Structures are given as structure tokens and as C-alpha cells.
Amino acid sequence: MPELPEVEVVRRGLERWVSGRTVAAVEVLHPRAVRRHESGPRDFADRLLGRRLAVPRRRGKYLWLPIEETGTPRGAGSPTLSLLAHLGMSGQLLIQPAGTPDERHLRVRISFTDEGPGELRFVDQRTFGGLSLHPCLPGEADGLPDVMAHIARDPLDPAFDEDAFPTALRSRRTTVKRALLDQTLISGVGNIYADEALWLARLHYERPTATLTRPRVSELLAGVREVMAAALQAGGTSFDSLYVNVNGESGYFERSLNAYGRAGLPCRRCAATMRRDPWMNRSSYWCPGCQRPPRARPAVTRRPGTGIRSA
DNA sequence: CTTTTCACCTGAACGC
DNA sequence: TGCGTTCAGGTGAAAA
Numbered sequence: 001m002p003e004l005p006e007v008e009v010v011r012r013g014l015e016r017w018v019s020g021r022t023v024a025a026v027e028v029l030h031p032r033a034v035r036r037h038e039s040g041p042r043d044f045a046d047r048l049l050g051r052r053l054a055v056p057r058r059r060g061k062y063l064w065l066p067i068e069e070t071g072t073p074r075g076a077g078s079p080t081l082s083l084l085a086h087l088g089m090s091g092q093l094l095i096q097p098a099g100t101p102d103e104r105h106l107r108v109r110i111s112f113t114d115e116g117p118g119e120l121r122f123v124d125q126r127t128f129g130g131l132s133l134h135p136c137l138p139g140e141a142d143g144l145p146d147v148m149a150h151i152a153r154d155p156l157d158p159a160f161d162e163d164a165f166p167t168a169l170r171s172r173r174t175t176v177k178r179a180l181l182d183q184t185l186i187s188g189v190g191n192i193y194a195d196e197a198l199w200l201a202r203l204h205y206e207r208p209t210a211t212l213t214r215p216r217v218s219e220l221l222a223g224v225r226e227v228m229a230a231a232l233q234a235g236g237t238s239f240d241s242l243y244v245n246v247n248g249e250s251g252y253f254e255r256s257l258n259a260y261g262r263a264g265l266p267c268r269r270c271a272a273t274m275r276r277d278p279w280m281n282r283s284s285y286w287c288p289g290c291q292r293p294p295r296a297r298p299a300v301t302r303r304p305g306t307g308i309r310s311a
Numbered sequence: 312c313t314t315t316t317c318a319c320c321t322g323a324a325c326g327c
Numbered sequence: 328t329g330c331g332t333t334c335a336g337g338t339g340a341a342a343a
Binding site for chain 2 (some may be wrong): 032088089090105124125126127128172173174178280281
Binding site for chain 1 (some may be wrong): 334335336337338
């Protein structure tokens with residue numbers, strides 16, 4: 001289940017093995033893998049052919065390779081087209097020597113004009129992920145695809161707005177975990193690292209965002225960064241065997257997880273028995289000892305002219 | 312406009 | 328053994 005750290009590991013792999021290479025052939029083995037490319041698989045392949053891929057970029061869980069302009073000096077101007085990749089639940093980008101037997105769930109193969117280390121393969125069992133080509137937002141030097149305009153900056157982005165985040169989170173009328181998973185508010189956080197960050201910040205996932213003070217939100221953000229930094233340090237982590245990094249090596253990190261997957265086990269901080277709650281067709285893992293559930297409050301109604309009163 | 316729900320997908324694990 | 332059910336969960340369209 002790739003979240004930001006895993007995607008960053010893949011980005012680094014692509015930077016090393018794919019940057020600067022020219023596309024020689026594109027084979028789409030499953031049309032669903034390029035469904036976000038609206039002009040279809042044929043157009044996807046045609047547009048990539050003969051183009052050179054620039055240094056990959058990332059925002060949250062999205063990864064893209066700007067297409068270098070042809071006929072202009074390298075580095076001149078901003079890119080106008082980018083190859084966007086999202087790994088979804090089970091996507092992998094693999095570098096494989098030509099001739100390596102196809103993976104069972106191989107969806108797209110991109111080969112290059114040079115000898116190089118091999119071809120780029122997009123493998124995805126559940127086909128939630130995919131590849132697509134998009135125009136870039138004008139003026140974006142990084143070639144940000146236009147379809148990503150609504151994706152917030154992630155907490156490892158130097159341009160992430162520290163001051164605006166607590167205000168924005170507190171103004172959402174929802175609960176704190178929902179807010180963490182809202183990619184238009186903060187990107188890159190998925191179910192696993194959300195639970196980890198909440199555990200670090202001693203916050204229950206159902207805490208209404210409006211009840212958090214700005215300092216508490218900042219602590220939570222620090223928790224998000226801490227768990228992401230640790231995962232990145234460990235080489236991008238996911239214990240789901242479906243996740244493999246760009247070179248095909250699995251990343252494993254479960255020993256470092258304090259909340260996710262630990263139902264029935266003692267909390268590493270207070271020794272209380274960890275719990276798993278069904279939550280939005282998913283799971284939330286939490287410690288009843290140090291992440292106190294919010295007290296059930298009476299419903300609050302707003303009436304024009306009378307301010308806020310309890311029902 | 313904001314917030315919530317649900318379809319999309321496959322395969323491992325599990326219960327009977 | 329085999330069959331049906333549950334679970335995993337990011338995204339965005341649709342609904343509320």
C-alpha cells in the first residue's frame with residue numbers, strides 16, 4: 001500500500017534508472033492501466049514514442065516524469081507534457097532486463113533506445129493505479145500535470161504552508177483522521193501512516209477537527225513527518241507483499257509500526273491492549289489507554305441570528 | 312459549496 | 328475439497 005515514503009523510493013529509483021532515456025516502444029497489455037489517459041491506449045503509446053524522459057517529480061502519492069521538449073536546448077522553458085503514474089493499491093514500477101518473463105499482472109511495458117539497465121514495467125494486480133499523459137500547468141517548472149491542480153502539497157515539500165495547515169484543518173467540519181486522508185488538505189498520507197501519526201500525537205481518530213488547538217495540530221503534523229521520515233529512512237516501507245520498489249525489492253517496516261496491524265497487542269507506550277475498529281469500510285488501529293475517544297457530545301444546531309446552541 | 316458514500320479491482324485468508 | 332464471504336484501500340464521481 002504505497003504511501004508517500006514508498007512513492008518517494010520509487011521516484012528515486014526512476015531518477016537513477018530512467019531519467020534521460022528515450023522511449024523506443026510502448027506496449028499496453030491492459031487498457032485499464034491507462035484509463036486516465038482519455039485519448040486511449042494507442043494515443044498514449046504514440047505520444048511517448050521517441051520522447052526523452054526528464055527527472056521524475058513527486059507530490060504526495062503521485063509521481064510524474066516531465067517529457068523533455070524536442071528541438072530546444074535542455075532545460076529551456078517549462079515542460080508542456082508529463083507522464084503521470086499513480087501506484088494505487090498494488091502498483092509497482094520495475095526495471096527488468098529485456099527478455100525477463102512477463103509478470104502475471106504486467107500492464108504496461110516501456111522500452112528505451114539505449115542498452116541501459118532494462119525496460120520499465122508497470123505491474124499492478126488490482127489495477128487501481130495507472131499511467132497517463134497530461135498537459136502541464138503553465139508556469140510550473142516541475143511540469144505538474146494539470147489534473148493534479150487539486151492535490152495539496154505534502155508535508156515533506158519545502159513549500160508546504162506551515163501556518164495555513166492548522167487553520168485549514170480546524171475549519172473542516174469533520175474528524176481528524178478523515179482530514180488527514182483528504183488529499184486536498186494534505187497529500188501523501190494513507191491509512192497506515194494516519195494511524196501511526198495519530199498514535200504518536202495521542203489523538204483518537206474520531207476527534208472532531210474543530211476541537212483541536214493549533215499547537216495540537218502542529219504536534220500531529222510533526223507526527224506525520226516523523227513517521228514518514230522513519231519510513232523513508234528504512235527504504236520505503238510496506239509490509240504488503242504486493243508492494244515492490246522500482247528495482248523489485250520488497251520493503252518491510254512492520255517492526256517500526258506502533259499502531260497499524262497491532263490489534264490485541266500491548267501498546268508500546270502504555271501497555272494497554274490495542275484495538276481495531278471498522279472505519280469507513282477500512283480499519284482504524286488505536287490505543288484505548290493513550291488515545292482517548294472524544295466524549296459524545298449533544299448534537300449542535302445552527303440557527304440564523306441565534307448563534308450556536310445545543311439541541 | 313461541503314461532506315459523505317460507494318464503485319472500482321484481485322486474491323489471500325477464513326468459515327462452514 | 329469447495330464454495331461463499333470478508334478484507335485490503337486510494338481515488339473521484341455521485342449523492343446527500
